[in-house]
Amino acid sequence: MTMFDGFLIALADLTAPLNLLLLAAGVLAGLLVGAIPGFSITMAVVIVLPFTYGMDTTPGLAVMLGVMVGGVSGGLVSAMLLGIPGTPASIATTFDGLPMVRSGQQGLALGLGLWASCIGGFLSGCVLFLVAPPLGRIGLEIGPWGYFSLILFALTITASLSSGNMVKGLIAGCIGLLATSIGEDQVNGITRLTFGNSALDGGFAYLPILIGVFAFSQLLADMPDRASARRSLSAEGTGDLRIPHRRALRMVLRHWALTLRSSAIGIFVGVLPAAGASISNLIAYDQAKKNSKTPERFGKGSEEGIIAPESANNATMGGALMVLVALGIPGDAAAAAVLAALLVHDVAPSPTFMSESPDIVYVILLAFVIGHVFVLLLQTVALRIFVRVVGIPIYVLAGVILLYTGMGSLRSTTPCLTSGRCSCSASWAI
């Protein structure tokens, strides 16, 4: 079977009405789970995986890819409206998304995020089609020093984010590094800084920390007194609830160089095994700020600060899939879950995967690209409902969100309640 034959078979297979419906259902599930703080894309993929056991390969992959694409796009909703990233891939989206929402431009903020996400995803899908095999091999050439440099590069964002007080910014960075060094040392396998508490042997899970740092601190900052707690999130109430799609698209296209650069960053980080959207969105934001003509607007509702992380995090998934289809190595945790789905359906990706099963490779690539079309369609409808969140009094949101995030935190490390306490401690420290 030639690659072109494989492409045609995949296209015919995936565009069958039932498979398209399953892809859309996967996207919708991903959007919903991604919007709940405490549920990562990987969790969403893993949760949906058992439902695909009884399906054939194409519908099963359509659902999984749909969840993956929807999950990363869903994270922007809570990041912007509440200041709590739904997934680690949306951390940088909170920096400018939230201020823009607070200024009463919630429709524009969500529209920018949506279009930037979709364009980033499309671009990475196109690259996925064209250069999957060679780019996948480049990712494998990068060794420990390369990874170290990449992480160090990501950490330089501390400097640009703490322009007000560099010492406090560096202290926050040190506390972050310290938190990750608690538990088992990854090189020697020796536990450290646990104070003899065996619950800390595995270290802190990422999600509870994220919830504690963002959910608790953001909500508490929003309600310094009872009068503030009884007001709604947006200073201007619900304001205009419409999403100005044309305006948002024009703004994203006006910043075409930024979108391209951020997507390229996302693809590159995605290609590196084990790096993921949680790193790429921060690097893209940092680069956007450094290259902007108006860096002083960052952190105050800059459109560039929304476009950069959102185009990068969706593009990262394309990069991760590239390595998966080209070499059989998952680029990030979500791609690892997709790999599990492939194995469940008796498909084992390897360096010869593209030549041996081009039809399945193209099902993955097409599902990724078509999934973004569904994201656009479904988010357009869903955002009209989500955007009403800003009209709800903060104290109601606080009670509900803290419960949901607490439950999500428990879900991430079920055996004990350490995760909940960990969230609480993280927010207390902040």
Added chain:
Amino acid sequence: MSKRLSGILLAAGLLGLAALMFLQTFKVRNFPGTRFGAEIWSRAILICLGVLALILLVQALRRPATAETRRCLSEIVAREGIALAVFACFFCFLWLVPRLGAYPAGGLFVFAVLSILGPRGPRAIGRHLLITVGVTVVLWALFSHVLMVLAPAGRWWTLL
């Protein structure tokens, strides 16, 4: 609280944390012949943290003292009252989860937060009850039937 006092308290807390954690690094037992011990990386971070905390302390001490500093305690309680209440409710929730179960404990948590922060009065309490029941039912349906998450079940008799 004045910026001076908050800076001093923050720096002192960080120095204490760094010192405590640094002492913990001496309890790390490496395998014989390890070239790069598990404690080295932590110590490097802690030294950086300690130095930065000292700089923060110096910066805070250089600020001029203001009259605000004297009435700090009552101000702390007044300003941080909401935060303290939310944290108290969340710790109660964590304590109750293994005893009452995740959903009843969650419902109590939501009702407590709404009642503490929201308006008071019979109508408001009725609204809070409705929100609590709605949220708990949605949470139960979502976690138990959609996401298939096994939430902790309660052992309420341990409360007796």
